[in-house]
Amino acid sequence: MSKHEKDQNLDQQVIDSFGHEWAAFDYAESETDDALDSQFLAYCTPIDLSQFNAKSSVAADFGAGSGRWASRLLSYFSLVYALEPSDGASKVLKNKFSKESRMKILQETVGVNSIPTGSLDLAMSLGVLHHIPDTGLAIKDVASKIKSGGFFLCYLYYKLDNKPLYYRGLFWTSNSLRWVISRLPYAMRGLIARTIASLVYFPLARTAQLLEKRGKNISNFPLHHYANMPFVMLQNDALDRFGTRLEQRFSKKDITEMLGNAGFDLSTLKFSDVEPFWTFSVKKL
Numbered sequence: 032m033s034k035h036e037k038d039q040n041l042d043q044q045v046i047d048s049f050g051h052e053w054a055a056f057d058y059a060e061s062e063t064d065d066a067l068d069s070q071f072l073a074y075c076t077p078i079d080l081s082q083f084n085a086k087s088s089v090a091a092d093f094g095a096g097s098g099r100w101a102s103r104l105l106s107y108f109s110l111v112y113a114l115e116p117s118d119g120a121s122k123v124l125k126n127k128f129s130k131e132s133r134m135k136i137l138q139e140t141v142g143v144n145s146i147p148t149g150s151l152d153l154a155m156s157l158g159v160l161h162h163i164p165d166t167g168l169a170i171k172d173v174a175s176k177i178k179s180g181g182f183f184l185c186y187l188y189y190k191l192d193n194k195p196l197y198y199r200g201l202f203w204t205s206n207s208l209r210w211v212i213s214r215l216p217y218a219m220r221g222l223i224a225r226t227i228a229s230l231v232y233f234p235l236a237r238t239a240q241l242l243e244k245r246g247k248n249i250s251n252f253p254l255h256h257y258a259n260m261p262f263v264m265l266q267n268d269a270l271d272r273f274g275t276r277l278e279q280r281f282s283k284k285d286i287t288e289m290l291g292n293a294g295f296d297l298s299t300l301k302f303s304d305v306e307p308f309w310t311f312s313v314k315k316l
Contacts, residue, residue: 162278
């Protein structure tokens with residue numbers, strides 16, 4: 032099997048895995064709304080969404096999943112494409128937005144889709160492109176859909192280059208577990224992820240919450256960014272973290288090089304200085 036065929040096979044496995052995940056975590060209940068609003072605001076730190084024209088601007092969410100982020104674009108844009116290749120997540124999107132004329136659901140991939148070339152005022156992809164074998168190529172594919180002067184808002188996993196050695200050590204331990212768990216049948220992955228969320232994520236998150244309330248600096252405390260999230264989001268992220276076979280991480284330098292190769296104006300590149308890292312926005316030349 033060639034490298035291209037292996038990449039295609041792995042890509043399809045990842046797509047299928049996320050289809051199962053978003054069917055299970057569709058975020059249809061309102062209990063997570065406040066936490067999702069807060070997380071979306073953190074993702075939007077590098078960009079001002081109010082600059083877009085709600086009557087004419089067009090956006091797309093590449094890898095829309097359950098639509099939790101795409102739905103939060105609707106008040107800023109006249110049309111939002113929700114691009115999602117998996118069967119499970121596409122069904123969730125179609126059910127959730129069946130009465131929303133401004134949301135167009137596309138069960139298509141980042142590399143091959145029907146979004147018109149050079150049509151987008153904003154392309155958004157939060158936590159998706161690092162799960163694609165060739166992330167640099169995926170960024171080029173997204174760039175081709177953005178009009179000159181349009182923006183790209185993206186979140187890619189970072190290499191922990193701003194974290195202390197012990198923090199990186201904990202990560203590599205968890206990454207070794209991910210390598211094993213992600214190769215198990217989906218039902219087993221889900222059970223293990225729920226167990227990890229209960230026994231690891233939840234205690235650490237709530238400890239971080241307590242320390243934060245006492246005025247402590249929790250920036251290097253493991254899983255501190257989950258301090259105020261509801262348990263269902265901890266379960267979801269545990270499955271995302273340990274159940275996905277392909278996960279890549281990038282430095283600021285790596286990201287800058289990929290964006291330059293894709294035709295973005297690097298003088299407009301803004302990295303967020305708050306978590307999640309690395310979230311960035313950049314303008315198309």
